[in-house]
Structures are given as C-alpha cells and as structure tokens.
Amino acid sequence: MDWNRIEGNWEQMKGKIKEQWGKLTDDDLDVIAGKRDQLEGKIQERYGIERDRARQDVDDWSGRH
Template sequence: MDWNRVEGNWMQVKGKIKEQWGKLTDDDLDVIAGKRDQLEGKIQERYGKAKDEARREVDDWYNTQTW
C-alpha cells in the first residue's frame, strides 16, 4: 500500500497522527492535508528533528498501522 491511502482517508487518519505526534495542532493537520512531505516538515519543526529522523519516524508509524 502506498501513501495515497493516507491522503484519501485523512479525516480518519488525523486522530492516529495526533496520538503519535501530540505536538501537532489541528491547524497543522489541516495544512498537512495528508501530504507526507508536509507531515515530515511539521514533525521536524515541532520536535526539532532532522529530516532523515522525521522521515524514519513516519515510515515506522506507517508500517505499524493496520489498514
């Protein structure tokens, strides 16, 4: 499965994202709108992480979800 599923179900996925990365605000999630690069960027910004670290976290999160 690819990231398109996340984008297509963004309204349902937002809650799971917020559970994982609680520092992301509702406004952040509205701006992200399912876009992976936007999500990684906001994680970097809110948590002070490097780009590679944010990408790895998103990969790990994505791979542990039951779709």
C-alpha cells in the same frame, strides 16, 4: 499502509497521527492535508529533529497502520 491510502483517508487518520505526534495541532493537520512531505516538515519543526529522522518516524508509523 501505503501513503496513497493514508492521504485518501486523511480525516480518519488525523486522530492516529495526533496520538503519535501530540505536538501537532489541528491547524497543522489541516494544512498538511495528507501530504507526506509537509507532515515530515511539521514533525521536524515541532520536535526539533533532523529531516531524515522525521522521515524514518513517518515510515515506521505508516508501516504500523
């Protein structure tokens, strides 16, 4: 799924994102509000991984949805 569709359906996608990245809080998801770069940054912060790894994880996830 392209990111524009994810961003447009953010409220519906939040549950799927929490399934994948359980360390993200509802407040995190509200702040992210569908912005991919902010999602990658929060994943990086919460999981202590490099930005490139977070970007790849988001690519993999979005490709499945």
